[in-house]
Amino acid sequence: xxxxxxxxxxxxxxxxxxxxxxxxxxxxxxxxxxxxxxxxxxxxxxxxxxxxxxxxxxxxxxxxxxxxxxxxxxxxxxxxxxxxxxxxxxxxxxxx
Numbered sequence: 001x002x003x004x005x006x007x008x009x010x011x012x013x014x015x016x017x018x019x020x021x022x023x024x025x026x027x028x029x030x031x032x033x034x035x036x037x038x039x040x041x042x043x044x045x046x047x048x049x050x051x052x053x054x055x056x057x058x059x060x061x062x063x064x065x066x067x068x069x070x071x072x073x074x075x076x077x078x079x080x081x082x083x084x085x086x087x088x089x090x091x092x093x094x095x096x
Contacts, residue, residue, distance in 0.1 A: 008068055015069040019056070019076020023049055027084065044094050051090045053077030 026049050040047045056074030060067040082088050 011066075011068045012072040015072030016076040016079070018069075019053065019073035019078075020080045021076075022073070023053070023077040023080035024084075026052075027080075041094055046092050046094050048081060048086060048089050048091065050078045050081035050086065050088070053081070054090060 053074040053076070056070050056077065060070035060074070063070070078088075
């Protein structure tokens with residue numbers, strides 16, 4: 001019983017850390033040099049990388065195999081975006 005609880009806790013903490021590190025790496029990659037774009041903007045709406053955190057959480061609802069890992073990874077991505085000054089934004093309207 002305690003072993004399962006510890007494993008779940010370890011999985012959750014690991015997922016959160018992986019989400020934070022993954023979002024940090026994504027945020028600091030030189031996309032403007034690689035792809036020639038600075039932001040992901042589609043039809044006047046900017047898609048923040050915290051949206052990927054929501055997608056990870058939705059994946060956890062669809063695929064129950066590693067749901068603790070996906071949920072905690074998604075929360076890690078959202079937390080990293082919030083704590084680095086991006087706020088609690090997922091999609092925003094770009095100003096012209």
